[in-house]
Each structure stands twice: as structure tokens, then as C-alpha cells.
Amino acid sequence: MIPRVPDADAMRALRGALGAFATGVTIITAFDEALPVGITVNSFASVSLDPPLILWSVSKTATCAEAFRPTSAFCVHVLAAGQDGLAMNFARSGEDKFASLAWGRSEWGAPLLPGCAAEFHCQVEACYPGGDHTIILGRVLAHLVREIPPLLFHRGRFREF
Numbered sequence: 001m002i003p004r005v006p007d008a009d010a011m012r013a014l015r016g017a018l019g020a021f022a023t024g025v026t027i028i029t030a031f032d033e034a035l036p037v038g039i040t041v042n043s044f045a046s047v048s049l050d051p052p053l054i055l056w057s058v059s060k061t062a063t064c065a066e067a068f069r070p071t072s073a074f075c076v077h078v079l080a081a082g083q084d085g086l087a088m089n090f091a092r093s094g095e096d097k098f099a100s101l102a103w104g105r106s107e108w109g110a111p112l113l114p115g116c117a118a119e120f121h122c123q124v125e126a127c128y129p130g131g132d133h134t135i136i137l138g139r140v141l142a143h144l145v146r147e148i149p150p151l152l153f154h155r156g157r158f159r160e161f
């Protein structure tokens with residue numbers, strides 16, 4: 001069988017088309033052993049109210065991917081307007097993204113970042129294969145919302161209302 005060669009132009013075109021879908025921006029944190037890890041994510045979506053479930057997908061090449069396995073605790077931080085610098089910090093790969101930040105530990109066992117528009121405290125319910133990503137299904141254990149405007153992402157750029 002002839003191996004399929006990924007077509008770079010086709011992937012760029014698909015990424016561009018997907019960028020027409022405006023989203024919010026989240027940072028998702030967990031502990032990998034004792035080390036805090038976090039990643040900027042816009043694939044976050046609601047799934048179910050009863051039971052309370054959300055999903056997101058993590059690239060198989062993300063250095064933090066292994067931290068998200070069944071029963072791991074994680075926190076979804078929905079970013080607020082003005083937190084684009086924080087989003088860029090967590091969009092860098094591998095480095096100690098927490099070094100210059102004031103962060104805490106939530107009572108549900110995940111690293112907690114201050115000032116976001118909403119928090120979803122979750123446990124990994126299941127992981128599903130999704131091509132070059134892994135789809136993470138999370139059960140929401142607790143949530144919190146603040147009445148502040150969100151950070152948005154559209155066509156590859158951060159935006160605000």
C-alpha cells in the first residue's frame with residue numbers, strides 16, 4: 001500500500017476554514033506527577049448537563065498530553081478579555097509556564113490560575129482517539145463564573161467584544 005503523504009496546502013486550507021469558527025479561549029491545567037502542566041485550548045465544548053460532561057482535544061505531540069488520563073483531575077479556565085498574554089504563555093511548548101505566575105492548587109487537585117471568566121473543575125471520564133489528537137471527555141465536579149467579558153479567538157487572532 002502506498003503511504004498517504006500529508007498535503008501541507010490542504011491542511012493549511014482546512015485550518016484556515018476552521019478559523020472562521022469564532023471560539024472562546026481556555027487554559028487547561030493538571031498535575032503530571034507533582035509538576036503543574038497547562039495548555040492553551042480552544043477545542044473546549046459542552047457535551048451533557050446530566051451527567052455534567054465537557055470535552056476538548058489535546059494534540060498527541062503536546063508535552064502535557066500524558067497528564068490527561070482517566071480519573072486525572074484538571075481545571076478548565078475560560079479566559080477573560082485581556083488575558084491574551086497568559087494564553088500565549090500556555091501556547092508555548094514544554095517550558096515551565098508557571099515560573100513567573102501566581103498560581104494555587106484547587107481543592108479538586110489541579111493547578112489554579114487567577115482572574116479567569118469561568119472555572120470548570122473536572123475529572124477525566126474517558127479518552128478517545130481523534131486522529132492526531134486525543135479527545136478528552138471530562139466530568140464537571142464544580143464550576144464558578146465571574147461576570148467579566150471573555151477573550152475570543154477568530155481567524156488566528158485574539159479578539160474582544
Ligand SMILES: Cc1cc2nc3c(=O)[nH]c(=O)nc-3n(C[C@H](O)[C@H](O)[C@H](O)COP(=O)(O)O)c2cc1C
Binds near residue numbers: 040065090
Ligand atoms: C488559541 C489557541 C488554541 C489552541 N487550542 C488547542 C487545542 O484545542 N488542543 C491542542 O492540543 N492545542 C491547542 N493549541 C496549541 C497548544 O496550546 C500548544 O501546542 C502548546 O504549546 C502545547 O503545549 P505543550 O506541548 O507544553 O503541552 C492552541 C493554541 C492557541 C494559541
